[in-house]
Amino acid sequence: MNESPIDVATYRALQEATGKDFVSELVETFMQEAPGMLADLRDARAKSDADRFRRAAHSLKSNFNTFGAHTLGAMARELEIKGMTDPACNEAALDALEAAYAPAAAALKELGRG
Amino acid sequence: MAETGARLLVADDNKVNRLLLARSLELQGHSVVLAENGRVALETLRREPFDLLLLDIAMPEMDGLQVLEQLKADLKLRDLPVIVTSAIEELDKVVRCIELGAEDYLHKPVNPVLLKARIGASLEKKRLRDQQRELVRRFATPEVAQDLDSSGFALGGHRIEATAMFSDIRGFTSIAEQSRPEETIELLNTYYTLMFEAISGQGGVVNQMVGDGLMAIFGAPLPLADPCGAAVRAALEMIEMIELYNCEPERAGKPSIEIGIGIASGNVIAGYTGTQRRATYTCVGDAVNVAARLEAHTKIVRRAILVDGATRGAASAECEFDSLGALALKGKEQEVEVFAVQTGRKVR
Numbered sequence: 001m002n003e004s005p006i007d008v009a010t011y012r013a014l015q016e017a018t019g020k021d022f023v024s025e026l027v028e029t030f031m032q033e034a035p036g037m038l039a040d041l042r043d044a045r046a047k048s049d050a051d052r053f054r055r056a057a058h059s060l061k062s063n064f065n066t067f068g069a070h071t072l073g074a075m076a077r078e079l080e081i082k083g084m085t086d087p088a089c090n091e092a093a094l095d096a097l098e099a100a101y102a103p104a105a106a107a108l109k110e111l112g113r114g
Numbered sequence: 115m116a117e118t119g120a121r122l123l124v125a126d127d128n129k130v131n132r133l134l135l136a137r138s139l140e141l142q143g144h145s146v147v148l149a150e151n152g153r154v155a156l157e158t159l160r161r162e163p164f165d166l167l168l169l170d171i172a173m174p175e176m177d178g179l180q181v182l183e184q185l186k187a188d189l190k191l192r193d194l195p196v197i198v199t200s201a202i203e204e205l206d207k208v209v210r211c212i213e214l215g216a217e218d219y220l221h222k223p224v225n226p227v228l229l230k231a232r233i234g235a236s237l238e239k240k241r242l243r244d245q246q247r248e249l250v251r252r253f254a255t256p257e258v259a260q261d262l263d264s265s266g267f268a269l270g271g272h273r274i275e276a277t278a279m280f281s282d283i284r285g286f287t288s289i290a291e292q293s294r295p296e297e298t299i300e301l302l303n304t305y306y307t308l309m310f311e312a313i314s315g316q317g318g319v320v321n322q323m324v325g326d327g328l329m330a331i332f333g334a335p336l337p338l339a340d341p342c343g344a345a346v347r348a349a350l351e352m353i354e355m356i357e358l359y360n361c362e363p364e365r366a367g368k369p370s371i372e373i374g375i376g377i378a379s380g381n382v383i384a385g386y387t388g389t390q391r392r393a394t395y396t397c398v399g400d401a402v403n404v405a406a407r408l409e410a411h412t413k414i415v416r417r418a419i420l421v422d423g424a425t426r427g428a429a430s431a432e433c434e435f436d437s438l439g440a441l442a443l444k445g446k447e448q449e450v451e452v453f454a455v456q457t458g459r460k461v462r
Binding site: 017018019022025026029030033052054055058059061062063065066077080081 | 127128129130131133134137138141172173174201203222223226
């Protein structure tokens with residue numbers, strides 16, 4: 001984990017366009033919302049709710065990309081496109097996404113302070 | 115418009131997206147209201163006026179496609195500009211959005227510069243459309259405006275059963291010669307106001323005004339249950355209104371006005387004629403020609419209202435008619451049966 005999970009250029013561009021304080025607040029909001037969306041993915045999968053699964057993956061993808069978390073964005077996109085077609089693969093992909101989320105969140109917080 | 119700020123509604127189920135879009139739009143000088151799904155968005159749109167909707171596609175409860183479908187079916191909302199914002203992977207859904215009337219599509223995360231440009235273009239288009247509608251409202255009758263609204267503008271016509279009416283002021287040229295120009299214009303304005311009221315009160319549409327003459331249609335562009343009866347009732351009311359006007363104090367010492375009215379019914383072709391740049395709603399056909407001839411004939415037979423046989427047949431319950439026999443009218447091969455409406459008053 002030498003490389004930052006966040007694309008700093010994207011993040012700075014967002015700050016420039018909308019204001020530093022606003023982006024810090026937005027990151028705050030995202031931190032509150034993201035665990036729910038991640039849980040939604042698991043829950044939708046458990047209940048075989050394909051629509052909800054795709055929507056949650058879609059939302060996460062969009063938010064990750066907004067903050068420059070492009071690796072996570074790509075992982076979420078994969079889930080969105082594949083939907084629930086491959087349960088075994090999804091299980092691993094969900095684990096990977098959750099594992100990648102924590103360092104990305106930490107990096108975002110760090111950027112907000114800087 | 116964009117400079118003074120527009121009222122925008124942002125519909126997105128994702129809180130971060132909602133807040134971010136709102137922030138970008140507010141920085142551009144707009145005021146923003148937020149909706150967390152399609153159902154809430156639609157409720158808000160039906161409650162308050164907005165200039166533009168930014169719409170996400172994938173949303174719970176009611177998604178963007180359903181919102182667009184509902185907007186399209188809603189007379190009041192179907193012209194609201196909609197910009198679809200989504201990071202959706204399925205291109206076919208975006209295509210469907212455009213087909214359903216969405217003005218534009220913005221990929222998320224939304225680029226602020228692109229956002230500004232698209233919103234500016236959409237608002238400008240809406241402004242032009244509103245302006246155009248206002249012009250149509252002012253220069254066309256409400257019926258024609260409504261017809262244009264629901265069917266769109268297309269040159270070309272269709273055949274319908276309708277009743278045509280022509281009316282003008284008798285001896286108007288000499289009245290005009292005896293009056294100051296301002297007086298003449300005021301007289302015409304009053305005359306038109308009275309005539310419009312009588313005609314539209316019976317569901318008719320004034321579609322031409324030339325000098326002191328006017329042409330009205332009953333039964334087009336919107337159908338009427340009884341166009342013949344409506345035209346005769348309107349004609350009687352027009353005569354009555356003119357008589358009342360002649361009795362008004364400010365008309366004392368001035369020549370009283372008399373009008374002649376010709377009415378004929380039958381198959382006409384109604385539609386928009388002209389060019390794409392300048393067009394008018396009109397009716398052509400035998401009934402229109404006969405009505406014009408009958409109006410001219412009122413001067414010869416000194417009767418206020420003349421109608422053809424078809425009108426008299428359908429409107430026999432409205433009033434008493436005097437048969438004037440068959441008349442050869444200018445430009446008509448066959449003679450036309452002419453009836454005069456008994457108005458209970460001799461016309462000079």
